[in-house]
Every structure is written in C-alpha cells, then in structure tokens.
Amino acid sequence: MIVRALHPILDMMPIFGDTVWDFNIVHNQVGWGLIAVLTLKEIPFLLLMSIPILQQLKINQTTQVAHSLGYNDAQMWWKCIFPQWLPKLRFPLLAVLAYGASVVDLALIVGPTNPPTFAVLVWQWFNDPDLSLLPRAAAGAVILFFVCALLIAVLRGVETLSVKKCRAWQVGGRFGIKMPGKTLFLATTLIAFLTLPLMVIWSFAQRWRFPDLFPTRLSERFWSNEWQGIIPTVLDSLSIAIISSTIALILALVGHEYRIRHRVHVPGFIIAIPMLVPQLSILFGLQITTLLFSSDAYYFWVCWAHVFFAFPYVFLSLDGPWRSYDNRLTQAALSLGKSPFRAWWSVKAHILFPAIIYAWAVGISVSLAQYLPTLMLGAGRIATITTEAVALTSGHDRRVTAIYALWQALLPLIFFTFAMLTNQLQNRRLRRTQSVRTESLHDASAKKPRHP
Numbered sequence: 001m002i003v004r005a006l007h008p009i010l011d012m013m014p015i016f017g018d019t020v021w022d023f024n025i026v027h028n029q030v031g032w033g034l035i036a037v038l039t040l041k042e043i044p045f046l047l048l049m050s051i052p053i054l055q056q057l058k059i060n061q062t063t064q065v066a067h068s069l070g071y072n073d074a075q076m077w078w079k080c081i082f083p084q085w086l087p088k089l090r091f092p093l094l095a096v097l098a099y100g101a102s103v104v105d106l107a108l109i110v111g112p113t114n115p116p117t118f119a120v121l122v123w124q125w126f127n128d129p130d131l132s133l134l135p136r137a138a139a140g141a142v143i144l145f146f147v148c149a150l151l152i153a154v155l156r157g158v159e160t161l162s163v164k165k166c167r168a169w170q171v172g173g174r175f176g177i178k179m180p181g182k183t184l185f186l187a188t189t190l191i192a193f194l195t196l197p198l199m200v201i202w203s204f205a206q207r208w209r210f211p212d213l214f215p216t217r218l219s220e221r222f223w224s225n226e227w228q229g230i231i232p233t234v235l236d237s238l239s240i241a242i243i244s245s246t247i248a249l250i251l252a253l254v255g256h257e258y259r260i261r262h263r264v265h266v267p268g269f270i271i272a273i274p275m276l277v278p279q280l281s282i283l284f285g286l287q288i289t290t291l292l293f294s295s296d297a298y299y300f301w302v303c304w305a306h307v308f309f310a311f312p313y314v315f316l317s318l319d320g321p322w323r324s325y326d327n328r329l330t331q332a333a334l335s336l337g338k339s340p341f342r343a344w345w346s347v348k349a350h351i352l353f354p355a356i357i358y359a360w361a362v363g364i365s366v367s368l369a370q371y372l373p374t375l376m377l378g379a380g381r382i383a384t385i386t387t388e389a390v391a392l393t394s395g396h397d398r399r400v401t402a403i404y405a406l407w408q409a410l411l412p413l414i415f416f417t418f419a420m421l422t423n424q425l426q427n428r429r430l431r432r433t434q435s436v437r438t439e440s441l442h443d444a445s446a447k448k449p450r451h452p
Helices: 032-056 058-070 073-088 090-103 105-110 116-128 131-166 182-206 221-263 277-291 299-325 328-335 340-351 353-368 372-377 384-390 400-448
Strands: 204-209
Touching: 032 073, 032 090, 032 105, 032 182, 032 299, 032 328, 058 073, 058 384, 073 090, 073 131, 090 131, 090 299, 090 340, 105 116, 116 131, 116 221, 116 277, 131 277, 182 204, 182 221, 182 400, 204 384, 221 299, 221 353, 221 384, 221 400, 277 299, 277 372, 299 340, 328 340, 340 353, 372 384, 384 400
Parallel strands: none
Antiparallel strands: none
16 A cells, blocks of 8 residues: 555655565565564564553652653663563563564565575475475474574573673663654554555455555455355354463463462463474474374364463463552451452452453464464364465455455454453443442431530
C-alpha cells in the first residue's frame, strides 16, 4: 500500500539500484522484511512484559527525585530507570532474541529465500523425503541451539557490562541521549493497525492492478467460498488455544503459590527453557518421544506441546504481580477464620484478577501463533489458522491468504479485548460496592443515638 501511494514520486526518483523496483522488502536477501515484521511483532510483547516491571520501579517517585537533582527526562531514563528495567526484562529480551534467530514461519513468509535463514534450512532438511538428510537436520538443530546460546551469552554479557561493571556513565551527568520514543511508538502502532483494514480490502478485492491505490472491483465470493472450510479450522484453533492456555495458567498459579508457601522454586532459566531454546532443537526430541507412547493421539500431543511453549509466557506474565502482592492481606483473611482456599479465592485472586485474565489472554495468543509444534506433533492432521495461513503464503490466491491472515490477527485481539472489558467491568463493580458500603456506613453513623 505504501509503494502504491508513493508510486508517482518513486517512479521519478530511482533510489535503490537502477530503478526503484529493484528493492523488494518481501523475501529481501538481506532480510529487511523479516527484521521489520519481527520488530512490529515483538514490540507489543516487550511492552506488555514491561508493565508489571515499571509498576514495581515506582516511576513517579523516581521521576520527582531525578528532576529535583536536575536530570531531564532522557537522563532520568538512562541513569535511573534503564539500569533497573533491563535486568528485570532479561528473560523476555532473551526470548525475543532466541525467537528471532530460530523463527521458521515468518521466515518462510517474508524472509530471504536463496539462501534462506539457517532455521528454515534445518526445517527443509527435516521435511526432505531423503532419510539420509535426517542426521544433517539433527546436526543443524544442535548447531542452531549453540548459535542461540552464543547470542544469549553475548546479550547477557552486554547487560552485565552496561549495568554492573561499566557504571561510570550512570554517575556522569552529561550522558543522556534523547530517543524518539513517542514518535517510534506511534509509527509502529500505526503500521500495525493499518494492516487490518488492508487485509480486509484484500479479502474483498476482485481486481486490484498495480499501481492503483484501491481495487477497481470488489466481491464477497472469496469469503463465501472459504467460509465452510475456515470455520472448522477456527474452532479447532480456539479449542486448542483455550485448553492449552487454561492448563498453562493453572500450572503457573500453582507454581507461584508453591514458591511463596514453601520458599522453594524452580530457577527461572529452567522455566524459560521453552522460550530460550530454538523450537526445532526441542521438537525433534519431543516428536520421537511421542512415538514411544501413542502416535495416534495427535490432538492430545498438539495441546501438550502448546502448553509446553505457552507456560513460560504465562508464568512470566504473573511473576511481577505475584511479587508485588502484599501477603498481609491474605494473612488478615486467614485470621478472620477463612480457609486457605477461601482466603486465596476471595482476596488474592480478586485483587490479582486483571493480571490473571491478561496472562490467560497471553497464553491464548501464544498458542494461536504456534506453527512448528502443531505441524510436527500433529503430523499434518491438525489444521490451525496459523498452519493454514503459512501454507497459503507459498503461492495461493492473495484474497484467500488475506482472509486467513485476518482471522489470525483478529482471534488474539478478541481475547485481549475480552480481558480488557472484563477488567473494566470488575473495576466498575468494585467502585459500586465501595460506594454502597460507604453509604451504608454513613447511614449507620447517622442513625446511631447520640447521648449527652
């Protein structure tokens, strides 16, 4: 759409190569298209993971103290907020790094093709009918694991050097680069939201020649032709996502409560293994493991794989709220005669309900985006909206591809909207309950007899 809008200008100003059209962001050999898509995809995740972290850092008090010492906003961010924010966001950053180095589905859609990324090359070796390439694929999966481990070690070293070792820049008053935060955020948000109406237009476009800005003819026949086939796929995707996210949420709640009560917890890097290790390096072993038990229970194994990969995201989403919760509230409920479960359900779960419902929505979005686990453990027999959308991008009709891509984008948005609306309804109910209690207290105090 951007190229169509700028075509009259770009046609007179060759920028890349001999002509303007030598540059193509999709399947670009340098990988600019893949970099742009990964950036747009991971920014909301990092922002979502940063919300509970920033709530723990007491931004308002830090800003007041920093301004009283003469720091501007840029200096305050780099010297006061950034050294505290970066270590707490360690696992989400490492997960983004590992995902970007080992992603397959997005690389198949917009990544370079000749040669492809190393993760796509390993995936092609796994899918090759020539069994002699299987050892090469296994070796490639091991190499991919070590590449991701090296990248994680480098990022961990940069964090240690910048936050703990080389701290002279934190106490020097001159350093403070002003970043285009609001402009960059608005630009990425605008691009992300423009993709939805663009996909809607593509799904109804019967004739759209280049460089026309809008289609010359629209038709709903693509929706009518695909409706009967896409509904079962959407229902299967929703059932797998809801089951997987619910199980992952229950496991995460049990893990956090066990850590608080028994002061024993599993190290964070073990919980984050499904996030930090490339999926290809894990799924080959998981696929062999499933063959030892029951190779026909494809739906069960797909759900199990989705729980395996969604659990770390749900656990990390609840980590900040669970650490910031004041346990004295639960102790007060126990002192009033409540049972442990009743105290947890009526007090702690009630207070942390926004974090719980958002973590559930995060688990659903992670499950809906799983491509390799569904394809490998489902053996091609379980079709989800993601597997169908990736398959259609290999050369199918763009109108049909837009329909599946639109469903893939709308399903997580529906659940995040549901979580937001549920939180608003609960907050409204709490305010109403507090107002009723306040009025009853005032009425009771007014009716109380006054003795001289």
